[in-house]
Amino acid sequence: MTTQKSSRLKRPSFTLLAVQCAAILVGSVLLAMGILGFIPGVTTDIDSMRWAGHQSGAALFGVFQVSVVLNLFHVLMGIAGLVLARSYARSRTYLLGGGVVFLGLWIHGLVTAPDGPANILPVNGADTWLHFGFGVAMVILALTLAGARVPTGARGEVLPTEME
Secondary structure, three states: OOOOOOOOOOOOOOOOOHHHHHHHHHHHHHHHHHHHOOOEOOEEOHHHOOOOOOOOOOEEOOOEEOOHHHHHHHHHHHHHHHHHOOOHHHHHHHHHHHHHHHHHHHHHHHHOOOOOOOOOOOOOHHHHHHHHHHHHHHHHHHHHHOOOOOOEOOOOOEOOOOOO
16 A cells, blocks of 8 residues: 655654844844945945044934944844754843843934044934844843744644754
8 A cells, every 4th residue: 555645745854943033033124134234326425434533424324323343343243043943942142131221322313412532433313223223122122022932824833843
């Protein structure tokens, strides 16, 4: 007696938890922002970009003031997100820790005069509030998506893990 093979597609043998997907998404966005900060046309006045400091006249999308250090920071945060998304705990730590760092940048932007010597990163009002949004979003993702460690499908069924 022969058995028929099911024509139904099998699920892949690996699964990602929601918090890992969030870390991949956030890391990808930050990596893209960092890379785009070096591309002429996407970044206006790129010839006036400085290594660091508020004297940098370059602006991503003509809105967000950037420098080499700030772009490299975004690239490194993006790479960190992609690397740390390999596990539940590291994804959650990345989102929570990264969110706190971005909230720190938000506070730095609020208390630092735009033309003052303490403004080592070229942050303007748009940057300040973008850092606030990223920080809040990352903390919320870390706290809300990390609740379930069991991967489930769209209908709530438990998905097979690598060990099964």
